[in-house]
Amino acid sequence: MKKRIAVLAGDGIGPEIMKEGLKVLDAIAKQFNHIFDYKEALVGGCAYDKYGHPLPDETKEVCNNSDAIYFGAVGGPKWENLPPELTPERGALLPLRGTYNLFANLRPAIIFGPLADAASLKSERLEGGLDILIVRELTGGIYFGRNKVKTLTLHEGALQGNYAVDYMIYSVPEIERIAAVACDAAMKRNKKLTSVDKANVLESSKLWRKVVTDYVQSHFPQIQLNHMYVDNAAMQLATNPKQFDVIVTENMFGDILSDLASAITGSIGMLPSASLAKTGFGLFEPIHGSAPDIAGLNKANPLAQILSGAMLLKYAFGLNRESKAIEEAIMKALENGYRTADLANKTTQEGKILLTSQMGDKVVEYLMVKSETNSNEKMI
Numbered sequence: 001m002k003k004r005i006a007v008l009a010g011d012g013i014g015p016e017i018m019k020e021g022l023k024v025l026d027a028i029a030k031q032f033n034h035i036f037d038y039k040e041a042l043v044g045g046c047a048y049d050k051y052g053h054p055l056p057d058e059t060k061e062v063c064n065n066s067d068a069i070y071f072g073a074v075g076g077p078k079w080e081n082l083p084p085e086l087t088p089e090r091g092a093l094l095p096l097r098g099t100y101n102l103f104a105n106l107r108p109a110i111i112f113g114p115l116a117d118a119a120s121l122k123s124e125r126l127e128g129g130l131d132i133l134i135v136r137e138l139t140g141g142i143y144f145g146r147n148k149v150k151t152l153t154l155h156e157g158a159l160q161g162n163y164a165v166d167y168m169i170y171s172v173p174e175i176e177r178i179a180a181v182a183c184d185a186a187m188k189r190n191k192k193l194t195s196v197d198k199a200n201v202l203e204s205s206k207l208w209r210k211v212v213t214d215y216v217q218s219h220f221p222q223i224q225l226n227h228m229y230v231d232n233a234a235m236q237l238a239t240n241p242k243q244f245d246v247i248v249t250e251n252m253f254g255d256i257l258s259d260l261a262s263a264i265t266g267s268i269g270m271l272p273s274a275s276l277a278k279t280g281f282g283l284f285e286p287i288h289g290s291a292p293d294i295a296g297l298n299k300a301n302p303l304a305q306i307l308s309g310a311m312l313l314k315y316a317f318g319l320n321r322e323s324k325a326i327e328e329a330i331m332k333a334l335e336n337g338y339r340t341a342d343l344a345n346k347t348t349q350e351g352k353i354l355l356t357s358q359m360g361d362k363v364v365e366y367l368m369v370k371s372e373t374n375s376n377e378k379m380i
């Protein structure tokens with residue numbers, strides 16, 4: 001069956017890494033006999049430049065008629081001083097997350113074995129690898145508070161430029177539904193869940209802690225739950241990340257902690273994500289941004305984008321074998337010493353530091369080798 005994928009490459013390095021993501025999906029389609037029907041559309045600053053809006057109707061239409069959204073990255077200095085509702089972040093990315101109710105953001109932070117030497121921590125702190133899943137609430141909290149509260153006097157004061165205000169709001173059902181996703185994930189893994197909040201200061205965090213505790217106690221008493229303040233969680237991640245298995249946290253804390261977790265895995269260019277609705281519809285994107293400092297240089301790491309494609313296959317279409325094949329091909333490329341500039345260090349062999357497009361080619365090459373082996377095995 002044809003699978004319709006909305007392809008929104010976005011700004012900066014977005015188009016460069018998306019090209020590699022599609023290259024790999026094309027290879028999968030060929031080998032496993034699928035038809036991926038891509039519809040490309042502009043989003044972010046490039047859409048603003050052409051249509052005067054970062055999320056134009058044409059793009060919404062493409063998303064509405066798709067089975068999944070494959071997203072690159074948006075934003076950049078050129079657009080950061082636009083009115084907030086026209087910036088790529090607040091005018092396109094957040095509305096996409098909100099419109100499709102993509103409340104569950106899965107951000108796996110995994111160290112691929114061969115990258116232990118690129119990680120930010122001493123190898124003894126990472127012995128035996130690292131496999132953390134950050135479950136970030138994505139459509140509530142301080143990012144979406146202003147849509148919920150209209151306190152006229154506050155807004156008037158802010159409009160005059162005297163002060164600025166954001167609202168951190170969480171409701172019980174919002175916390176329960178993300179707790180449910182985190183518990184499901186924990187049950188499939190090591191039944192260990194850390195809930196991160198700031199309950200010593202914030203009311204929304206006090207509610208968060210109570211609701212998560214009640215939810216786990218009444219639905220999954222077999223899960224070992226602990227709570228941690230976000231400042232401590234940042235320190236613990238940076239010093240002893242192996243204590244974590246599944247982390248569940250609110251929107252902004254999850255944003256910050258996932259960038260930190262990415263550094264532990266070697267580079268922010270390694271972390272993919274899936275943003276999912278209850279219906280199963282999802283948007284799949286790397287956790288990093290448009291990297292304006294390296295845009296156009298063909299040196300960005302495309303692996304987070306390619307891994308986001310693997311998550312798309314798994315979560316949107318249930319294609320687990322295909323998703324695994326991508327992960328294995330990436331592992332092979334890394335095992336054989338290939339690195340993009342962000343992952344390279346003095347032990348990287350000459351000739352093995354690859355450009356964005358070369359890394360995409362390498363992953364495809366190892367996918368092919370794998371499939372040839374498979375088909376030989378079948379023939380025997």
Ligand SMILES: NC(=O)c1ccc[n+]([C@@H]2O[C@H](COP(=O)([O-])OP(=O)(O)OC[C@H]3O[C@@H](n4cnc5c(N)ncnc54)[C@H](O)[C@@H]3O)[C@@H](O)[C@H]2O)c1
Binds near residue numbers: 285
């Ligand atoms: N989902 C998204 O679209 C998204 C996510 C984060 C930031 N942004 C936007 O991106 C713009 C730039 O933000 P920023 O600089 O804070 O964060 P960033 O993630 O774009 O870049 C941070 C640093 O990481 C490096 N980096 C990022 N991705 C990389 C990759 N694949 N390979 C190698 N190096 C990589 C960059 O070169 C930069 O030095 C801003 O407009 C921001 O709002 C968008």
Ligand SMILES: CC(C)[C@H](C(=O)O)[C@@H](O)C(=O)O
Binds near residue numbers: 089090093288
């Ligand atoms: C660009 C920005 C709105 C976004 C966020 O804060 O959620 C990004 O940092 C991310 O991690 O996806």
Ligand SMILES: [Mg+2]
Binds near residue numbers: 255256259287
């Ligand atoms: Mg972020």
